[in-house]
Amino acid sequence: MRETINAVIDWGWSVGILSLGTKEKQADKVVEEAGELREAVDGNDLDKVYEEIGDVHITAILTARMYGVSSDKCIRMALEKNINRPEGKMLDGEYVREK
Numbered sequence: 001m002r003e004t005i006n007a008v009i010d011w012g013w014s015v016g017i018l019s020l021g022t023k024e025k026q027a028d029k030v031v032e033e034a035g036e037l038r039e040a041v042d043g044n045d046l047d048k049v050y051e052e053i054g055d056v057h058i059t060a061i062l063t064a065r066m067y068g069v070s071s072d073k074c075i076r077m078a079l080e081k082n083i084n085r086p087e088g089k090m091l092d093g094e095y096v097r098e099k
Contacts, residue, residue, distance in 0.1 A: 005061055005071060012062045023066045030059040 012018040017026065033055040040048035064071040088097040 002072075008058050008061045009065055012065065017062055018065060021062075021066070023063070026059065026063045026066055030056065030063055033059050 009018070033052060037049065037052035037056055040052045060074075061071045064074050085097070088095055090096075
C-alpha cells in the first residue's frame with residue numbers, strides 16, 4: 001500500500017496538483033469524486049464503482065499530503081476513533097453514531 005500511495009504522491013507532483021493546487025480545490029475534487037462514486041453505485045456499475053473508489057482514494061491522499069499528514073495517519077486516526085467510540089448501531093443499512 002505504501003508503494004501505491006507514494007506513486008499517487010509522485011503523480012500529484014508531476015501534474016502540478018501538489019505544487020500549484022489549493023487545499024480548497026482539492027477538497028472540492030474529493031467531493032466531486034464521491035458524487036461520481038454515488039452515481040456509479042446508483043447505476044449498479046461495478047467497474048465504475050471500482051474506478052470511482054480509486055479516484056476518491058487518490059484525491060483524499062493528495063488532500064492529506066497538502067495538509068502535511070500521511071493518509072496512513074488519517075486512516076489510523078479515523079479507525080481509532082471508531083474503535084474507541086463504538087456507541088453506534090446499524091439503522092436502515094447505515095452505521096449511525098449515537099450522539
